[in-house]
Amino acid sequence: MTSPSPENPAAPTLDALIARSKPRFRTATEFVEFTLRDGILSGAIPGGTPLRQEELAQQFGVSRMPVREALRQLESQALIDFTPHKGAVVTSISAADASDLFAVRMALEPAALRLSLPHLTQADLLRATDAIHDMDQERDLARMGDLNRRFHMTLYAQANSPRLLALVEQHMAVFDRYLRFELSALGWDHLKQDDHHALLAACAAQDITTAEAVLIRHLATADQALREFFARRQDKAGETG
DSSP states (O other), X not given: OOSOBTTBTTSOOHHHHHHHHGGGOSSHHHHHHHHHHHHHHHTSSOTTOEEOHHHHHHHHTSOHHHHHHHHHHHHHTTSEEEETTTEEEEOOOOHHHXXXXXXXXXXXXXXXXXXXXXXXXXXXXXXXXXXXXXXXXXXXXXXXXXXXXXXXXXXHGGGOOHHHHHHHHHHHHHHHHHHHHHHHHHOGGGOOOHHHHHHHHHHHTTOHHHHHHHHHHHHHHHHHHHHHHHHXXXXXXXXXX
């Protein structure tokens, strides 16, 4: 963990990140979480890097308890995974994988919406409205993906195509990681629900053309935001190289 990133040899080491961020925080958990989060989002700590609690505690000069809590919080942000026999490992997320995921969603979800929209009930629309409201109130990244998926799947639920819906839900579950990663990287202000409201209004009006256009714009905007994030991170790595 103290050696430079193999993906970017000039990136700051964890020791340098620790020295830079140490004076800012009142609690050990905040200190550990911020430092690791900064390293992961900047690319200084690359995907696949193991984060061993005992080693981290020694490097940060803290007990294992704040390290354990910080890792739990980073897991909720989709920045690390806990894997059998390895423990915590930095999540591998790439621009190419994100782009591929959005390409699949662009193909599947408008089709599901077209099939479902004519058959949506008032109860469906109310459930979708509740999901939007819950997202406005939610500040737990681990829950946000579930709520976003609930909103979209409610609008697709009447498609009467179990195989299509299973594929849509499968890829939305994968997108959950990217949504949490995006909000962690860009902040809560990045979460705007204008498209969700516009999509719901078009569904309520039985306006298939507008609903499909809004959905495609919504997916394209999210795709572009992630592309720009990865490009900025690459540029930042290049500046330090």
